[in-house]
Amino acid sequence: MTEESNREARRHVEHVSSQHRSAGIDDGSREHAGGPAGAGAWAPGTGPAAGTLEAVAAAGSAAPARPDSESDVHGVQGGDAVAATDAASPELAGAQEYRIDLERIRFSSYFARLSDVTQVVPRSGVGPVMHNRLTHSLKVSAVARVIAAQLAGHEARHRAHLSGVRGEDDATGAIVARLGGCDTVVAQAAAHAHDLGHPPFGHLGERVLDRVARERLGLLEGFEGNAQSFRILAQLDTLGRDFPGLNLTAATRAATLKYPWTRASWIGVTAAQRPVTERPRGVGADAVHGAEKFSAYALDAVEMEGALAAFPRVSEGMQTVECAVMDLADDIAYAVHDLDDFTRAGVLQQAAVAGEFRAWLADVGRFARMAPQELAGSGALRVPGHALEQLWRRLALKDAWIADREAFTAAVHRVSAEVGDALLGVPYDGGIDSERAVSDFTRRWIEHLRTSIVVEERPHVRSGYVRLDQQAWHEVMVLKFVHAHFVLERPELxxxxxxxxxxxxxxxxxxxxxxxxxxxxxxxxxxxxxxxxxxxxxxxxxxxxxxxxxxxxxxxxxxxxxxxxxxxxxxxxxxxxxxxxxxxxxxxxxx
Known part of the structure; x- marks a missing residue:
């Protein structure tokens, strides 16, 4: 079998193995996003798999059988491993193919490179070990696996109902199945790949590359880390064969498309035509230059279209289920795990964090009545409480579909108590008790957030099929605020x-x-x-x-x-x- 025929065989398997993803589809049209928030929603507590980690594990065990180990033949044969799958079993063939995807990403030199790419702030070479893009990606993968296993369990119960094995249907599983399914290995592969395109020095390097490309060298598409990740998978990385990229399945390629459009596709779309509140998250409002965030350059747009075509029931501009899981896991890991670094490194100062939160909570009514000009200017941000009020107003403006003042206030109370008072209340000294306190904080928050999941059949255009519930969403926004205001905006950086x-x-x-x-x-x-x-x-x-x-x-x-x-x-x-x-x-x- 030649290299090119291997590629064609692999692409054939990927579509055969995804037949279960399109069960019940009666047409190939792509729907338009933006259904009413809450339509067809499910939240933990409404099904057997909700709640604890034990229940999550049980959900995963109910899913169709998957290989327990990585592909033994892939390390030697690469694309030839397709021949080793059981062609009579599309489900098992698909599982094998997805594991090959995961292995190819793990063995990529681009993945290894992430060990020396900044996560949030550069390592100093002294003090505690800081997260880098590699360790961050591994933690995103771990969180994504558990969330995906929970959804796969719901899908398995739905399919058991359809086959007559189980009497009661699973509404969440029906939604997941209709949208193409949720495979834990695909979600893990996407998590491993999601940061491959980050340039040196993280988001700072990304902004510089974009600015120089557009303003100095005339490349209007510029640079975007998500699009670069997809370009690596589709074109730049190589298996040493006569085709570009890693030759991944459509499911894995689609699962990396956090912003499934090109930059130019939003050029000319004015705010009057489509307000920011009715645009997908990440698009922005620049009708001249196009989308702020996007997942494919023009050179890779056809590859993106091909991956998305395997999911005809996923609405236009929306992520696949596995992509939404990866994106959610990324948010959780970023919001929580990076606080480990900042606490251990002594970057977060208890007085500053607690002062901001206490000032806002002590006078919520007065802050709510403040005129915008009272909150404007860099000087105003240094007044305790002002930055949190600005955060609330930004959320209320862009995400009115979910933003709620009471939920935001409750989130501020919780983060204030658990971060400002408890976590930072006792200075980290490197001792066992300090380490246990940080680890316990991380464990509790990860557990809380990854069991605060909502699945919607018709999500808001700024959301996804898999998202956090309203209260947890506000909590993550406040945790991210701690990063942005007390770390990234530090003058010494x-x-x-x-x-x-x-x-x-x-x-x-x-x-x-x-x-x-x-x-x-x-x-x-x-x-x-x-x-x-x-x-x-x-x-x-x-x-x-x-x-x-x-x-x-x-x-x-x-x-x-x-x-x-x-x-x-x-x-x-x-x-x-x-x-x-x-x-x-x-x-x-x-x-």
Missing amino acids: GQPQRGQARVVEDLVLGFDAWLSDRVDAGRAPRRLLEWADEAVAAYFELRGDRPELLSGDTSDPGLRRQGRTRAILDYVASLTDQQAISTHRELTGAA
């Missing part, structure tokens, strides 16, 4: 972050100058030159096949320029933090 931004910008412009040098361009890094050739060829091919996907200058010189810039972004984004620093030193001649 300003100087090193400006230095990191300079490194990223210099790398992009330096490589652009090198590739523009007709005499010396041939000595640029081999991978960069190969990617530039491939990107240019891909842009020309796209102009012939799908010209509507392109933006900017589409003349021959314009497409060559776009291809070269995309390759430079691919190359710089593939570096670790330390590689970026050392490459910058060599490229600029800095001491």
Whole structure:
């Protein structure tokens, strides 16, 4: 069997194995998102699998049988492992294929690279070990697995009802099945892959790459970490064969599409035509430049469309069930696990955190009556209580479908008590008692949040099929506020972050100058030159096949320029933090 036929066989298996995902579908049309919030909703406590971790485990055990270990043949045979699956059993063939997906991501050099990519703040080299993008991804995967197992248990009970084995139907399972199902391995694979595209220095590097690409080099699509993750899976990573990417199943590819659109697809859509409150989360309101967040560049849009086509019952602009699980797990891990780092490192100061929360809670009515101008300006944010009031007003403005003043107040009370008073009340000293306190805090919050799940058949356009219930949603927003206000906005981070931004910008412009040098361009890094050739060829091919996907200058010189810039972004984004620093030193001649 040739390499190309292996690829075709694998794609055939992925669609055969997803037949269970489209049971009951009578047409292939994609529905429009934005049903009434709460329609067809389920919450923990309404079914046997709700509540405790033991119940979650029971839910997972009720799911269809899955292999207990990773594929033994994949490590040797790669795509040939398809031949080892039972073609007469689409369900088992699909399970095998999904495990191959997970293995390919785990063994990817892009995944290993995440061990030296900033999660929130760079490591100092001293003090407690901080999370990086790799450990964060592993924890997201762990949370996603438990949530997915719970949903898979509901789906299994629904299917048992359909087959006559079980008398009572499972409403949640019916929703999950209708939308394409929920496989725990697919959710894990998506969690492993979700941060592959993060460039050096995390979100700071992402913003710099986007700005330089659009403003300095004329690539209107710019750079986006989620789109870069999908590009790695679909194009840049390699198994050493004659096809690009990791050749993943449609289910896994679709599960990584947190923002299933391109940047250009939202160009020209004004706020008057569609208000921010009626747009998917992440789109923003920029009708000139398009979506703020998106999951595919133009070069990879066809690949995105192909993955989404396997889920005809998933509404346009919405995530698949497994993607929603991954996204939710990412929120939970970010909101809770990173507090471990900040507490152990002494970054969070009890006086500042407790002061902000107590001030707001002590005078909620007065803050509610404040005029907007009273809360404006950087000086106002330094007044205790003002920042929390600003947070509430932002939530109420953008997410009126779920934002509730009483629920927000209750969330502030809980976070104030558990973070401001309890967790930070006793300084972390590295001792056993301190470590137990931090670990207990993390365990309780993870348990609470991942059992506060709602499944909706017709979710609000700014939500997803799987989301947190109203109270837990507010609690996560307040936990994220602690990150943003007391860590990311610290003045002492300003100087090193400006230095990191300079490194990223210099790398992009330096490589652009090198590739523009007709005499010396041939000595640029081999991978960069190969990617530039491939990107240019891909842009020309796209102009012939799908010209509507392109933006900017589409003349021959314009497409060559776009291809070269995309390759430079691919190359710089593939570096670790330390590689970026050392490459910058060599490229600029800095001491």
